[in-house]
Amino acid sequence: MPDSSTNSAHRLPDYLRNTYSWAYLNHRTVPWLDRPVVVSAILWGNASRLMDAAVREFAPGQQVLQAAAVYGDFSLRLARQLGEAGQLTVVDVAPIQIANTRRKLAPWPGAEARVADLTEPVGTSFDAVCCFFLLHEVPTYARHRIVANLLEAVKPGGRIVFVDYHRPHWWHPMRPAMALVFRYLEPFANSLLAEEIATMVPQTAGFEWRKETLFGGLYQKVVGVRRG
Numbered sequence: 740m741p742d743s744s745t746n747s748a749h750r751l752p753d754y755l756r757n758t759y760s761w762a763y764l765n766h767r768t769v770p771w772l773d774r775p776v777v778v779s780a781i782l783w784g785n786a787s788r789l790m791d792a793a794v795r796e797f798a799p800g801q802q803v804l805q806a807a808a809v810y811g812d813f814s815l816r817l818a819r820q821l822g823e824a825g826q827l828t829v830v831d832v833a834p835i836q837i838a839n840t841r842r843k844l845a846p847w848p849g850a851e852a853r854v855a856d857l858t859e860p861v862g863t864s865f866d867a868v869c870c871f872f873l874l875h876e877v878p879t880y881a882r883h884r885i886v887a888n889l890l891e892a893v894k895p896g897g898r899i900v901f902v903d904y905h906r907p908h909w910w911h912p913m914r915p916a917m918a919l920v921f922r923y924l925e926p927f928a929n930s931l932l933a934e935e936i937a938t939m940v941p942q943t944a945g946f947e948w949r950k951e952t953l954f955g956g957l958y959q960k961v962v963g964v965r966r967g
């Protein structure tokens with residue numbers, strides 16, 4: 740997988756520049772949003788629980804692809820879980836996010852971070868892939884390409900783990916607040932809520948799937964194991 744951080748022709752996706760510059764591309768806001776307390780508030784106090792739910796799907800010694808940078812200590816938790824014999828590769832399309840992730844992962848020689856667009860084929864295969872809260876932040880056409888590329892990057896017998904938003908139960912007390920968040924801040928999230936990850940693209944047919952929902956249905960963990 741080539742690192743395009745030094746390629747001046749490298750271009751950020753329009754949806755990212757137009758919708759999420761304030762959150763992911765701004766040198767002033769990134770250090771503030773990267774604090775565990777902010778991550779925890781955004782996830783209504785569930786950040787640790789959701790990160791643990793993802794991280795425990797991986798085993799020491801595995802080679803794992805993390806699809807997109809995540810604020811807070813998620814990558815560190817994942818690197819710790821993989822241990823010294825493991826290898827974590829974080830890929831993000833934004834150079835500022837990769838620089839920030841490299842800084843956080845500096846104590847882990849078995850971890851690397853590189854710039855690449857996940858709507859393009861990954862080009863390498865991994866024992867496992869982790870996709871934490873990326874899918875709700877991309878429009879449908881990009882989401883389908885990303886999911887297809889990530890599925891193709893899983894070795895036979897390997898697994899892929901998605902943690903993301905899900906449609907909450909009708910009685911959920913946060914439902915009205917989340918409807919406003921999705922309307923004004925996360926304009927692609929509702930299109931994720933209308934889809935099942937396990938049937939999103941033709942490549943999903945090559946996997947066995949399990950799904951669980953958390954916190955009254957507001958979040959989902961979907962795990963696929965590649966046959967063969």
Ligand SMILES: C[S@@+](CC[C@H](N)C(=O)[O-])C[C@H]1O[C@@H](n2cnc3c(N)ncnc32)[C@H](O)[C@@H]1O
Pocket residue numbers: 752755763778806807808809810811830831832833836855856857858871872873876877881885
């Ligand atoms: C993982 S998601 C959101 C994570 C979560 N909200 C958090 O706490 O950080 C955000 C990241 O996805 C990255 N991203 C968006 N589209 C991408 C793409 N096509 N390829 C690689 N990274 C992408 C953005 O640059 C951003 O750093």
